[in-house]
Amino acid sequence: xxxxxxxxxxxxxxxxxxxxxxxxxxxxxxxxxxxxxxxxxxxxxxxxxxxxxxxxxxxxxxxxxxxxxxxxxxxxxxxxxxxxxxxxxxxxxxxxxxxxxxxxxxxxxxxxxxxxxxxxxxxxxxxxxxxxxxxxxxxxxxxxxxxxxxxxxxxxxxxxxxxxxxxxxxxxxxxxxxxxxxxxxxxxxxxxxxxxxxxxxxxxxxxxxxxxxxxxxxxxxxxxxxxxxxxxxxxxxxxxxxxxxxxxxxxxxxxxxxxxxxxxxxx
Amino acid sequence: xxxxxxxxxxxxxxxxxxxxxxxxxxxxxxxxxxxxxxxxxxxxxxxxxxxxxxxxxxxxxxxxxxxxxxxxxxxxxxxxxxxxxxxxx
Ligand SMILES: Nc1ncnc2c1ncn2[C@@H]1O[C@H](COP(=O)(O)OP(=O)(O)OP(=O)(O)O)[C@@H](O)[C@H]1O
Ligand SMILES: [Mg+2]
Numbered sequence: 001x002x003x004x005x006x007x008x009x010x011x012x013x014x015x016x017x018x019x020x021x022x023x024x025x026x027x028x029x030x031x032x033x034x035x036x037x038x039x040x041x042x043x044x045x046x047x048x049x050x051x052x053x054x055x056x057x058x059x060x061x062x063x064x065x066x067x068x069x070x071x072x073x074x075x076x077x078x079x080x081x082x083x084x085x086x087x088x089x090x091x092x093x094x095x096x097x098x099x100x101x102x103x104x105x106x107x108x109x110x111x112x113x114x115x116x117x118x119x120x121x122x123x124x125x126x127x128x129x130x131x132x133x134x135x136x137x138x139x140x141x142x143x144x145x146x147x148x149x150x151x152x153x154x155x156x157x158x159x160x161x162x163x164x165x166x167x168x169x170x171x172x173x174x175x176x177x178x179x180x181x182x183x184x185x186x187x188x189x190x191x192x193x194x195x196x197x198x199x200x201x202x203x204x205x206x207x208x209x210x211x212x213x214x215x216x217x218x219x220x221x222x223x224x225x226x227x228x229x230x231x232x233x234x235x236x237x238x239x240x241x242x243x244x245x246x247x248x249x250x251x252x253x254x255x256x257x258x259x260x261x262x263x264x265x266x267x
Numbered sequence: 268x269x270x271x272x273x274x275x276x277x278x279x280x281x282x283x284x285x286x287x288x289x290x291x292x293x294x295x296x297x298x299x300x301x302x303x304x305x306x307x308x309x310x311x312x313x314x315x316x317x318x319x320x321x322x323x324x325x326x327x328x329x330x331x332x333x334x335x336x337x338x339x340x341x342x343x344x345x346x347x348x349x350x351x352x353x354x355x356x
Contacts, residue, residue, distance in 0.1 A: 146287075147287050147290060147291055147294075150291055151291060151294055151295065151298065154295050154298060154299070155298060157338070158299070158338070161338070180284075182282075183282035183283070183284050183285070184282065184283050184284055185284055186284050186287050186288060186291075187284070190284065190287075190288050194288070194291050194292065194295060195338075196335065196337045196338045197338070
């Protein structure tokens, strides 16, 4: 086995990196792959709560790097999916406690045992970003269809290129199809034209994402949800499958239904 | 076509996505080239000044645009030249 290292990053904060990392990990592990995810957001750890593993943390990434524990001791095994592990970030440490070469060494130690190593990067262009990107084989950039998020995505995509980790692949998260339909949200095609990168996934805005994060049960555990389906599709694309992009149709409201009844075929 | 129904429902059709796209196009050019819109403008003007020292150009029909090819920015200039009015030097 030799793992592929996937780093999930973004320019702007809060666009859905941690959500994406957790759900891709779940989707890959549910498909029988052996997955470890690493929280690269030192000082602001979150991947543990999104995965619902926060109560089982004993050691963290910085403990491993500073030799206070063995790598195995910092790996938390998920109880729902047998082949899913988490290495949590330190909550009370500074991001300078870890260097890019520490991350490369750490992932090299893990590669033999796993199919996938997923790294949840902090937003922005500082140390935490460079730590997370250093060991990456593929970098996924998450953005939202919004002016500031797209602008910052462009900047980070450029940086990934100059670090020779490109070309980055894009995940467009929180697409609200109703707003797209009425012309009030950038379409996936608009964003792709602006950023000129390869798209690997479109994730709809979905209340289930927040509901599942409330419970610590990533939405991909329930592939019937629209966001869950989207993450499963991305996981399959990562494995090299050719999965068509899903139709993000929302339930029609009463007026849309009426107008279809009046002019069938129209719309 | 569903517009009148939307109107009946009291919904406004604002179509703000177009504005987002247009604004982003310009912002990304500025970010990628590290040029402000004012610098871009004065670069164009200087360029034309230099060229018109050598040939007579039709300044009304000049087009100098920053275009995008993949993630590569490209400065495209289309500068029509006036028919040579025989040099009188
Ligand atoms: N597709 C979605 N639908 C609805 N809510 C979403 C979706 N994706 C993310 N969210 C919500 O957006 C918020 C931010 O998500 P998340 O924490 O994953 O972002 P992040 O990029 O990791 O943020 P940070 O930069 O702070 O690390 C969360 O409350 C999450 O539940
Ligand atoms: Mg996060």
